[in-house]
Amino acid sequence: MSENATKVDLTNVDDVEEMVREIARMICAEQPDMPEPESLRDLDSFSVVQVLLEVENTTDRKLLEKFEDFTEGEEFRDLAAYIVKIVAEEDAAPAETPAPADGTAAPDAAAPDAPA
Numbered sequence: 001m002s003e004n005a006t007k008v009d010l011t012n013v014d015d016v017e018e019m020v021r022e023i024a025r026m027i028c029a030e031q032p033d034m035p036e037p038e039s040l041r042d043l044d045s046f047s048v049v050q051v052l053l054e055v056e057n058t059t060d061r062k063l064l065e066k067f068e069d070f071t072e073g074e075e076f077r078d079l080a081a082y083i084v085k086i087v088a089e090e091d092a093a094p095a096e097t098p099a100p101a102d103g104t105a106a107p108d109a110a111a112p113d114a115p116a
Contacts (some may be wrong), residue, residue, distance in 0.1 A: 010059060017080035023054045024076065036084040041074045061087065 009015045025041060027050045030035040037043055043051065052064050066086045072078050 008059065010061075011079065011084060013080050013084050016083050017077045019058060020051065020055065020076045020080050023058065024051050027051055027054065039075045040079060044105070055083065059083075059087075061090070 008019045014115055024037045024040075024047070027047050028037050028043070031047070034047070035042065037047075040048065049064075057061050059092055063083065063086060067082070070079070070082055
């Protein structure tokens, strides 16, 4: 996790929005001639990517690839709502167990009556 990590409730849009705002402020403060952002519209594409990467670091979630289709708004709250939606979808999805590289079935996939 990032040194800037704080415990954020990823199911709460208000908490996520505040996290995104703080990250955007931090990113813009590090760049010369970049005013404090009021919305996503105030960020250039490089800054948006930096914000998304820091969101990943802060939340310890791999989210960047999921933003490819993000067109749902221009406000920090819109981005926060999208993050909450992604997290909810990920948390609801069943965990996938990868198959062994040698092509054999995983040990727990054996038939119940098969000898051990």
